Amino acid sequence: xxxxxxxxRDADRLYRAMRSVLEAAAAxxxxxxxxxxxxxxxxxxxxxxxxxxxxxTVGGRSTWWCSRExxxxx
Numbered sequence: 001x002x003x004x005x006x007x008x009r010d011a012d013r014l015y016r017a018m019r020s021v022l023e024a025a026a027a028x029x030x031x032x033x034x035x036x037x038x039x040x041x042x043x044x045x046x047x048x049x050x051x052x053x054x055x056x057t058v059g060g061r062s063t064w065w066c067s068r069e070x071x072x073x074x
Contacts, residue, residue: 040064 006014035047044053044064051068 036064 003011003014039045039047039053040055041053042055045051046053046066046069049066049068051066053064054067055062055064057063
């Protein structure tokens, strides 16, 4: 949904969620640091939900994602 179509309460909720995620990433040294690094391997599991981590190539670059929380390939 385009952001200009969000109702005020939804925009406020989105803002709070984004701020929380950015603050947590900054506290860990960035979005690519932290808990998920160790899970990026064959047999790895998502540190949030325990689902299998999947591997693939997107735009010529290697990437990993959670099979449950990011059900479709990025």
